[in-house]
Structures are given as structure tokens and as C-alpha cells.
Amino acid sequence: MIKTNRISKIFRVHVKEPGLYGSVKSLFSRNWIEKNAVHDVTISIGEGEIVGLVGANGAGKTTLVKMLSGIISPSSGSATVLGYNPWDRHNDFRRQIALIMGQKAQLWWDLPAEDCFILLKEIYRIPENTYNENLAYLTETLNVKDQLNIQIRRLSLGERMKMELIAALLHDPRVVFLDEPTIGLDLTAQRSIRRFLLNYRQKNRPAMIVTSHYMEDIEQLCKRIIILRHGSVVYDGELSGVSRGFADHRIISVTFNDDNAAAGLKIPERLGTVMTSSQGIVEIKVRRESIAEAASFILKRKGVNDLTIKEEDIGNIIESIIRES
């Protein structure tokens, strides 16, 4: 459904020296640098897949989404989405995709949401029945039926985001690009949007690409993730595989009879390091190859009630991957 072949994007950016002198100088001569936003990315995404695109700011996530949705063209490489070259912007292609940008409102600020939806119905040539069914389903699921006749600018951020989602999904897109769909929302709104997206995906089975800085979005929505660093793919696979591939540590959690026993636990440096110790529970970060030795060492201590071994938090692992230089 989505395929890229060594796609790259280089931006030419003007660099200005700071201060008044720099501003005046830039009137006469300008320095330009080339920024490799996306570099040789080859990915493939199938129907019904929901893929998380993860990376630090400037890693190339949004640039990749912009290329795949046809907004910008690549500097080199090729891509097909639904069999179309996206940046040809063929109307049949555009009728089958949706782009939701958490940071950029797409609806008409001065109009009530329903007026915007009616306009989109015409733009996307949505048959009357489909429009009515989709609108009813989307407004009920997102619980915004009562806000349909209120001007967009008068809605809360969460309500506005829900309206943006409805606007983007009214035409039953087969490919959905979600660029930071929960940015700036409170926890309740974030949860409600995540729940909605999961239900929507189950019902309609579009291919979805989600970019987000919130690990909860990625963990709850995506089985597969693509990690970008400095424009290149450093990981493409199952979310659960991140731990196996990148986590060289595991966490041993030990529960003691009392705080004194917990405080008295001294771990040799070669086995691991104590991360936290509170209310009789100690968490120790241990290298994978030392797990058995560390567990045996701990179990020989006095006052141990319970011991569990768990994977390191996936968010922390991903963060360490995307920050690695």
C-alpha cells in the first residue's frame, strides 16, 4: 500500500548570523546550508497496518509524512502510495488519503464544524448516504454531536482536534497520516482520541502512519514502529522487538521484609546498579548476560520476599535509541 525506495529530501536553509550586523549582512550576501532531512529511507506498509514513526525533533518524521502525502517532493528516490506517485497529486489519490496535523488546523476557523463537513462532502464527492452514516458514527464515537453548530474557533482544543479527525475521515480514506494527533491535549482527550483511533482502525482497516512524541500514543496504537535518527531509519519492526534488539539491560525488582534490609542491599558494580529504593522495594538495572548471577546473588540476601525480572521501559529504550548520536 505504501512503498518507498531510498527516498531522500535535502532542504537548502538560509543561515543568518545573529544580531543587527547579521541582518544587514544577509541583505547583501547569504550563507546557505544543505540539511539532509530524510536520507535513503526504504519502507513498506501494508493494508490495515498502523505504524508509529518515532524520532527526535528534526529526525525527519514529518518530512517523510509530507512526501508520502504528496505535499512536498523528494530530492531523490521514489515512492508509491496506493499505486500512485504521491507528488503527482492525482485527484484519485487525494480522494483516498487523509492527513491530520495536530499542529495545524485545517478546518475553517470562522465556520461551524458542520458547514466545514458539508463543504468537504462536496470536495471529496461523498455520496449522501455514506456522508450521513459516517458523520453519525464519527460524531457519536467522538462525543461531539452537540458541538457541530459551534464556530470552530470557539471550540476547546480537544473538541477542535476531534472535529479535525472527523473532517479527515469522512471520506473513508484508505491511508491515514496522523502527525502528532494528540499534541497539546490533556490526558482525558488524549485517551479518548487513542481509543477512537483504535476502534476506527478495527472497523475500517486503513493503513495508518502515526508520528508522536508521546510514547503512550505509540505503545497503544502501533504494533510496528519505524525509528528515524538524523533522517535515516535505525529500526523498522515490531514494537516488542525493540527490547530484544536494543535493550542490553533488564530490571530486577526485589521486595524486602523491611526498609532496613532493602537499604542494606549492596550490588557489585559488575552485576548492575540500583535505580530506586523505597518502601522496601529495590529496582536494579542489570546487564542481560548477568541476570542469573545477579538474581542468585540477591536471593542469598536476608529478608527477600519476592523477586521479579522485567524488561526495561520501552519508552526509555526508544528514547535512548533516538538520542544516540
Next chain:
Amino acid sequence: MAVHGWVTKVFSTEIRKLVTYRFDFWMQFTVAVFAHVSVAFFLWKAVFDYNNVTVMRGYTFHGLMLYYIMVPMVERMIFGAGLGMVAREIYDGSLTKYLIYPVSFFRYKYAQHVANSLIFIAQLFAALLIFRAIFGMPAESAMNAGSIAMGIAAIFFSGLLCFFINSSIELIAFWADNVWTLLVMVRFCVSLLGGVMIPLAFFPEKWEAVLKYLPFSYLASFPIQCIMGRITLIEWAEGLIITGAWAGVFMIIMSFMWDRGRYRYTGVGI
């Protein structure tokens, strides 16, 4: 469902957006008329008094005031309300949403432009009715239903020309972020050479002959002259042909700029 379905909806949506702020709508009317006509009134009164004449270049003072009351209305109808909008959308990345929609960007924008123009017909007729009620129609005016129809047709052609000129300039924003100065320059040329500041009849005859073949007069003076009944049917047809020819030239320039420029778009801000 044909193209006209969404074009009609864009059109009606734009009208709804404009009338959402009715205070602003009528204030624009009042301020534009007051500012424009009051300056013209005192200036031309002094000129007529100083020369001690009742008619200058075929205009009575009364007729000139009718001309000036129509200038801001007609200019607004031709230019629409979205001057600089496309350039701003390229600059701040709002163009993105139009690139996602499965419709022609320029048809969408033109539908908005026409909606913005048509809504000001109400203001034009209001201004004419008020003028007629208070001052009556000038002796030299041959305004009638036919001349108004000719004027409306001229405004339609001029609006199309203006849309293509402005779009061609605004698309420069793909290369240079800020094109506001260029748009102001065009506006200034129309004001000076298009008959906004002074009716073209007051220019030397040679100039007038040259200006007839440039696009500026068709963005202000020509439609007003049509409405006032100062244009013959032949002159009207000639004017429409010249307007259409310029519109064709700028449409080609606009299409060329769009084809080249859209590959430079970076969609900043998302």
C-alpha cells in the same frame, strides 16, 4: 457529482464567512466611501472653483463624485478580499490543506475570489442608491439597466484578470518568502494608471491611448465607465477583448509559476 457542486459550496461557504462579521462588512463600506469621497470632494471642488468651470474633460463635479463613490466598491469587487492570501499560505504552510484536497487549487481560490467580489455588489448598489437619493444622477450620466449590465460583465472579466495577475505575483512566494511589496506596487499602478486616483480622461491624450492597451485601466476605470454609461457597445466589446487577452497572458504565467513553484514548497509549520 460535477465540479460545480464543490465550487458552489466553496462559494456559499465564503459568503457565509464574510457575513459572519456584519459589523466589519458595513464598516468597511462606510470607511471606504467616506475616506475616498471626502478627499475627492475637497480636492475637485477646489479645482473646479479655481478654474471657474462646470465641466472638465467631460465630467461635471457631480459626475466626478459619482465616479469616486464607485471607485472603492468596484475596486474591491475586482480585487476581492484575499489580496496576499496565497503568498501568506505559501509562507506559513497553510497551503498544505489545499494540496491535500482532490480539487484544483486555483478553481478553489477563484470561487473564493468571486464570492468575495459578489458580496460587494450589495455595497455598490447601496452606494448608488444613496447617491441618487441625496444628490440625484449627474447630467452627463447615461446610467441605465443596460450600462449596469455592461459594467457587471466588465467587472467579471476584470476580476478574472486581477485574479491571474495577483496569483502570478503571489506565487513568487515559492522563491522569495515575502512578496507584499510587489502586490502593493501593482495596487499603486492600478491606483495611478488605472483611474483610481484620477479618471483617465484627465491624462494627456497620448497617455490615454497607451493606457488603453495596458491592463491597469481594466482593473478600475473601465468597469466604472461602463456602469456610468460613458462607453459605447463597440468600446465595451474592445475592452472585454483586451481584458480577456491580458487574462490569458497572466493565466499562462500563473500556470508556469505554479508548475515550477510547487516543487519548491516545503510546507513549513507542520
